[in-house]
Amino acid sequence: MDTSTVDRAFQVALYAPTDDHAALDTGASLLASDPTADAELARRGVELVAGTWRRGWQPADVVRIVRRDLDDVHERLISALILEQAPHDRPRGHRWAAQLARLAEGAAAAPSRTDRFTHATAVLELYRLLLRLPTLEDLDETGTGQGAPPTSRSHARTTSESRMLARIRALLAKAEATGFPEEAEALSTKAQELMARHSIDEALLAGQGPGGGGPTAWRIGVDQPYEQAKAVLLDAVASANHCRAVWNEPLGHSTVVGFETDLEVVELLYTSLLVQATTAMTKAEAAQRAGGRRRTKTFRQSFLAAYAHRIGTRLASAAEQAAEQAAEQAAEEAAGEARAAGSLLPVLASREVAVTERMESMFPDTTTTRLRGVTDAAGWTEGSRAADRAEVRSRRRLD
Template structure:
């Protein structure tokens, strides 16, 4: 085992990998130790700040489906064996549920011993080189994998956005998206006021959201716009393919939902616009898509900023007229904004800005901006 690992994991050549895989394939007694060391690599990823969804996303980007299935098995086994560890947070537990869905032993294709050993060593080589990330939430409480179920409000929001993305009728999509945004805003406001009244020890947290190629810069800009509109801060890690979003939990949930929905809407609109362009004889597909998504992200950012400013003005007006809860809301939101910024600065003291490049297609830019104008971002509901 030591010879196989020394040959395969600490050298980058295919010959070294083949040597290590051959040694493991020739010795069936090495299987249990191979799996044990794989679980150690998974546990090492947790210690370096990675979460289940992060590792699965990165392995899926860098390797193949066989490696993802093997990783899912190792994560499940490592979780089941770590009985003395505290229970995972709700977000971590939800990620584990998704990993378990990937781990289906009865349906996994059978492979020969050499192929299996090769896949394991390729996966371990990648896990060994994972960098250290900023730590997010930590497991808390007694040792159990149970977590709080999603609220009925969030379940309803997810349902509305799913219908908005699936319908072929723009008017119906607009109505469904508007209702979803209204519910997200109300949910966030209610949670903020409840935390203030009960003096809850509520503090900002963080989550990572995948930003997948192609055109990931434009997608990261879109995510940043959604985050800022929902009182969060985002920073993009381009080499690892994700953005970290910092904020209070209800707002993090809103960012995940709205970003996903807007990205689906943008992709659908881009595909239709591109098809129309090709019918007209244009074939600059890549530049058209890059320009389309860049314009979409830029225009959505402007629209979301307008919505956020309008909400502040509306809340101030409601406070001036003595509306219920409005007087408490302004200082609560201001305090939460400060807390988010402080937590973000603590996690990421040094950040740099970037810009979208390769935006050269005028038609793509124009149609992307028009699609953003058609996208429903809604407004926060008027306070009672």
């Protein structure tokens, strides 16, 4: 095994500026001319993957950044390296395992091998990106009960959660698929009601149980284009579901902090609303084009910005009404009407404090930003109307 070839190729290509194509070609030529270096090159890739984990990245994060900055061939390469590294990794949480499972499903069809020089070039481009990834906040993937033997109660709760989330997913899928705005509104509303019940039931169970886990954090991709409006939408959904979101614009994701059951519904609702917004935007844009308009980019930017703004307003109103309902329930208990929800207020308050503390410890320095490029009045109007059709109403009273 000739490691010196790999070392020379790395020295030439990996640390040169990204626009230095001559250095990349030189490194690729060295690797292409020495087949005995292949095993060492692959081993170095596995080491680079492990290095990204030590810097706070997770499998989905790495694949997402590779997909954004490079090409399909690089995405296949990184997926294969992650799966190769996994058996040698330490124990991780269930969300990490789910990310690996999705990669394994997508890796069924192996890419055809190109010529040695082209392959070496792609490998060096991928390794150069991995080397330059910055350190991210630690999501503490092992802090979610990994390795603890499940109890009968926790197993029952997991089964119940799975059924509830399956119902929510089914409702949102129907809302995305229907061509009737009123039906989409009713389905989204019912989904949000189930999300509210899911979150409150979990909060009460956690409050009654011994100890219980604290808030954790997930990263959710916020992809181009129009990523600023998408980040605003995710922030609105997170806030309405007892979570906090922090957007990392350069790396194309938001970190959402909250309790795990709330994070589940945030990801579900955000994804569904984004699908509904895109569908509505495409229809509205087609109508605008039929009328002779051609400013597609400004229309879309303004549409999504208005959609995010309007959804945020409605979700905030729903959250306020839910708090008022909880206060009424507490007052009724004080008057002698014993209700299980009577203990809801202190439990939710303590969870809110825990989420805020976790977020501030992870992100001690954050800034706010304003939406840019919102200049199309027609796009804003149509986006607001679409958000009204995807309305998420206030949560029904939980008796």
